[in-house]
Each structure stands twice: as C-alpha cells, then as structure tokens.
Amino acid sequence: MLTAKQHQLLQFINQRLTDSGVSPSFDEMKDALGLKSKSGVHRLINALEERGFIRRMANRARALEIVKLPEAQGAASASTIQVASTSANNVVEGNFGKAPAAAPANDMVSIPMHGRIAAGTPIEALENSDSMIDIPVSMMGRGACYALEISGDSMIELGIMDGDTVLIESGNTARNGEVVVALVDSEEATLKTLQRNGQNIDLIPANKDYQTQSYQAGRVQIQGRLVGLMRQYH
Amino acid sequence: MLTAKQHQLLQFINQRLTDSGVSPSFDEMKDALGLKSKSGVHRLINALEERGFIRRMANRARALEIVKLPEAQGAASASTIQVASTSANNVVEGNFGKAPAAAPANDMVSIPMHGRIAAGTPIEALENSDSMIDIPVSMMGRGACYALEISGDSMIELGIMDGDTVLIESGNTARNGEVVVALVDSEEATLKTLQRNGQNIDLIPANKDYQTQSYQAGRVQIQGRLVGLMRQYH
DNA sequence: TCGATATGTTCTCTTTTAGTTCACCTTTTG
C-alpha cells in the first residue's frame, strides 16, 4: 500500500502531530527525511492523500491531518476505528442512525461518512474510518444512506466538485442516466453516470478531460446511487 | 493541522475556559501571545474556527467554545449523539455556551427559505414567502443564515446549478472572491462572485455565456455571502 | 435615551514563512 518513503513520512507526521499537535511544514519534513528539496515531499504528500492516509486543506500552511495509519501498527495512535477492510467491504452495511435514544431532533438523521471517493481516476474501494454526519431527513432517499467526500473533478460538469459531500442511497441497481457509485473488479470505486450499453456498462464522467470507461457488465457492481449533495464554503 | 501560533492560542483558550469558565477577550489573548495588536488574534481565531477547533458567536464578547483539541483528545467525536436542541430551534443559533468545554453538540437549526434568486439575469429583490428548512448546524456560518433556491445557470462553473438550495450568511460585507448575494439599485438581487475594482464593484458570473457586470460601489449592496449548498437528486 | 466602556471587526501595509509547479536528473524495480 505504501512505499518505504511514504511510510516514513507518514510516521513522522503522526509523531509530530501526537507530540505537539502542530503539523510539520514542508521544510521540516524535508529535513526529517534527509532531503534537500521540498518538492519531493510535495509528491509524497500527494501520494499519501490520494491513498487516503492523510487529509489536508489546500494551500494552507501546516494543515495536515492523519486519517488512518497503515495496518501493522495501530498501536501508535490510541485513536479509534480501523475496520480492516480488505475483501468484503460492504459498502452497504445497512445500518444507519435510527438514534433510538436521543430524541432525535425534529427530523434529522445521522448517517455514516464512509470516506473519500475519487471521482477522477478511481482509487481503492471505499474505506472505513467512519464518522457520522447529520443531515435533514428531507435529503434522504428511501433506503439506507451513507455519505462520501468527493475527491477529484471528473464530475465537475454536473456540479459535483472536489471536496463536496455526497449522499448515496445504498442499493445495487440503478437506471440509465443516474449517477452511481460503481465498484469495478471489486477494487476500484468511482462515482459516474451509469449507462448500459449492450453487454457493457459505461461509466461516464462529466468532464471533457476524462473518458468514458466501458466494462463488461460482470465487472461492475453498483453500490448505490447519488441522492444528495452538500457543500460548504469557507 | 495547526500552526504553532494557532496551537498556542488554542491551548490558552482551553486553559482559561477550564480554569474559570470565561472566554478570554481579544485583548487578553493578544497579551497572552505577546502581540501588540489584536488583529492578529482575530486572524488566528478565524483559522481555528475554519479548522473546526472552536466555535463562536459573531459579534459577541467572550463567546468562544472549544469543539475539540488537537490529537490529545479522544472522547470527542464518536461517542455521544444528538443533543436534541432543546425545543425551540432558534433560527439564528441553536444554543451553545454553558456546557463544559468540548461537547460535540450536533444538532440542527431551522432557517428561513427566502425564495428564489436568479443567478442569471437578476430578478426582483428577495422575497418573502418564507418557509423554513432544516440544516445541520455544521453547515452554518457564524451569523444568521437563510436559504435561497437557485434559478438559472450563471454560476454553473462553480458547481452551483439550477434548483440548488444555497445557504447565505447574512451580512453586508464580503471579501474579494467570495460569492455573495448582491442587491443592485435596491431592486435586483443576484448571486455572483464579488470583486472590488477601484470605485466599482464587479459581479462576476461563473459561466462564459454571461458577462461580468460592473457597478459603482454605491449602487451595490451586499446582502450576504454564500456559505453552503445543498442539492437533491430525484 | 445618552454616553462611557469594553470588545470585536476591518483595513491597509509590511515582512516572513510556507506551499506549488516545473524541468530535469537518478535510483529502484518489475
């Protein structure tokens, strides 16, 4: 999952974060890895972000956040979760916040946030690191829902931007033209417009810089359909 | 996640809050950090709020609340749920304050829906026909908010589509580059990106089929800035 | 209701620190 350098950098960031609570700067990371230029660090950071280990605020200084650590040593950070996904990462995972106790405010529900999904080049399948987010019931579909954070710009022409939070209604079917979370070869999840095409299934991006991908029907598994979107401006 | 200064300030606020239960004032924070001007404190506070470590009420004295602490914490996020916002959903701010430092307090607020706003050719000023819609507090800005429904496609390149619901934070100021609700000649409201241009104010659409409109500053009144967006797919 | 006081907000300037990108080279690995 990670190269040695990536792993080393991740450890360093984690250490600094737990020690002092302050993110290291690019220069500090450069020194910690014994490099002479910080552009290399930049690439490593991008790799870590793409693989879902860290999150960051674009163009902000020292704004790194660790999302998860590589399997082996969860001990390092006392913090939470980890589900050891590997094979059966049921995206569906029926649950959602019924919130029995807690007199759920008027009409709001908590749904799980299942991590990021690369709209662009699909990366790995959905992750764990679930947290919950609250949404008004009015935004929910009929079935169980979960949320994902968009990474990339391949759906930009449909108004789905990098960083947006999308609400997905779990389900394994969808109609032509709907936007779905599709799992290809059981490993790559991506958000695209669905179009059946004979024996094939086309996954159509909404960005002229990307191309439609066509797969045999058997290779594509629908994991849910897009029912809502939320965005925050800062 | 934080710079050294931000971290230092957060620690100080936290200490004061747990020691005495009273937020420090800007001047006290200025002194604690050894600064000579409090404008710097203001910026640090904004940074902390942007990163989700504190929450505050706009224009209220000593109204800081710690949401989480860097790493060191642990109990914070996952555990407790729902606070059932008392009863009354005050439009402006649910509740806040009291609770000992660091309560998650995820609840919901109702805000007024003020009608449609033409992103394209500006139409009439804001309407009434208020209904209320519910949003998670996490989507709110600092101050009072209201919602509008987008009509038209002039902001489409920023991912703001016809039919979307946008959250607007009331206020009559905005920074360059922010998306605002602007009232021109007291009669036409429109949603555009703001850009000051000498004596003029430019209202910039995000659609190459529309043109930037430039008005004398006196003719334009800012009514709020865009802080959130919600969309439903059917 | 007026006004004093305490606080918070903005603005403009300046300096420093930090992040981004690019072109090009080297090492590692399948």
Add this chain to the structure above:
DNA sequence: CAAAAGGTGAACTAAAAGAGAACATATCGA
C-alpha cells in the same frame, strides 16, 4: 529496458503573522 518512485533547484504564488488605527457593536449605568 521501461516505468515508477525519488531527488534537486529555482521561480513563483499564497498564506501566516505583526502593527496600528478606524470603526462597529454590545452592555450597563446615569
């Protein structure tokens, strides 16, 4: 060997931070 991962340096852009002043907003007592 070719591709991927790493490494370097430089130019460029953007954010963080400090100062000082003017202005806006609460709060509270006279």
